[in-house]
Amino acid sequence: MIGIILLLTAVICLLSLLIALIYVRQTEIRLTDKSVDLGDVLPIQTITEDAIINGNGDITVGYRLFLPEVFTLSENDAQYIHERLEALFKMLPAGTVVHQQAFYYKGEYHNTEYSTNALVSENNRHFEGKEILNSYTNLYVTFTNGKRNGKIRKNASGTSLMRKLHYPFKQPFKDYRERLSEMEAFLLNFENGLASIQQFEIRKMNSQELNNAIYDYINLSYETPTDDATLKTVNPMxxxxxxxxxxxxxxxxxxxLTNEGEHLHELVVPHTGKSKSYGGQIEVPDSIKSKCSMLYPVGLGLPFDHIVNVVIEITDPDATVTAIGAEKDALNYITNFYPPASEKQREQEAFCNEITKFDYQTAYTAFNVIVNDTDKTTLMRKIALVQQGYSFMNQSSCYVENAE
Structure with missing residues (x-):
């Protein structure tokens, strides 16, 4: 009798375990037996001599970018910065990728400075311990291996960072020292140009800082930046x-970002959603009279941890005009029975004329916001606020990417 009871107990335990395993498999697919090493799909082959070396020859350097306090720039200051950056980008060779990565994360305000000024002391006491949004910015400049020749591309899959390639070798790109030497003049001009902007401060990242920055980004630990990523392991995906x-x-x-607002404004009086709708303690004014960046609603205007990526790939204007011209000619066959094709041809011709007339620098641009949370419901609320933030960017629209 005891043996039968023990047998039944064992069977029940096994069934319970089987049901639990089935439930886990239905809700989440763990990367176990089918898992792959991150190094097998990440194009980074090595970080050396203060540069990131990709397996296909792309080379990246990084900078810590220290920006002015929010709302401290006058319109003239902002216009000056815009013009200086525009001139800097024109100096970069076609195929160069500039990537600004801004991290926003919650923290508490602390001020240990003593002041005899009664107003300052009272302000410090008022704000002490309040929840605030911290921010820091990394800037990366990637020099591609030259095989694209500045040609425009239709989507982001043209960059090695987006290709799922298994590199059969572990040695770094063999000609990287020669490439670094070729890049030196461009980098020097770019660094001097950035440093000459009075409101900016820059500091080039060394190899360890680059490694730490990549770890914090991939691991979503940007709110607690690591000091030595070589001692850490990236969380499983x-x-x-x-x-x-x-x-x-x-x-x-x-x-x-899928569609920019119809009328772009360099400086706007920002509007943000009610921060209290998120439920946090960070106070974000929903109506600010001071002019600032058009991107403010998805930057400091979001009262929770998130990352904002701005990627600009410099393209060759002549190659761009040629490619658009070829696309315009290809539409000739359908213009007679498909009116939208004629309208697109007119837009393409106007675009090419603008480039030629005003000597504009062409570029491929991508923009996205990354949010994360341990709770799925809270993440959905964050997504809704990000979508609202996009709409405040002069009615821009966005797409929630799928897992792929």
Whole structure:
């Protein structure tokens, strides 16, 4: 009798375990037996001589970018910065990729400075311990291997960072020292140009800082930047059947810009959603009279941890005009029975004329916001606020990317 009871107990335990395993497999697919090493799909082959070397020959250098305090720039200051950056980008060779990565994360305000000024002391006491949004910015400049020759491309899959390639070798790109030497003049001009902007400060990242920055980004630990990534391990990544992506315990979502507002404004009086709708303690004014960047609603205007990526790839204007011209000619066959084709041809011709007339620098641009949270419901609320932030960018629209 005891033997039968023990047997039944064992069977029940096994069934319970089987049901639990089935439930886990239905809700989340763990990267176990089918897992791949991150190094097998990440194009980075090595970080050396203060540069990131990709397996296909792309070479990246990084900078810490120290920006002015929010709302401290006059219109003339902002216009000056815009013109200086525009001139700097024109100096870069076609195929260069400039990537600004801004990290925003929650923290508490602390001020240990003593002041005899009664007003300053009272302000310090008032704000002490309040929840605030911290921010820091990394800037990366990538010099591609020259095989694209500045040609425009239709999507982001042309960069090695987006290709799922298995590099059969572990040695770095063999000609990287020669490439670094070729890049030196461009980098020197770019660094001097950035440093000459009075409101900016820059500091080039060394190899260890580059390694730490990559770890913090991939691991979603940007709110607590690591001092030595070589002692850390990246959290496992998983995707469930609903297409939700997780890094460690964090659910992740990316919202990419799909359509800019019809009228672009360099300086606007920003409008943000009610920060209290998120439920946090950070106070974000919803109506600010001071003019600032058009991107403010998805930057400091979002009262929670997030990352903002701005990627600009310099393209060759002549190659751009040629490619658009060829696309315009290809539409000749359908213009007679498809009116939208004629309208597109007129837009293409106007665009090419503008480039030629005003000597504009052409570029491929991508923009996205990354949010993460341990709770799926809270993440959905964050996604809704990011979508609202895009709409405040002069009615821009975005797309919530899938797991792929």
């Amino acid at each position: 998983a995707i469930n059947q609903n297409g939700d992506m997780k890094i460690g315990q964090q659910f992740v979502a990316m919202l990419s």
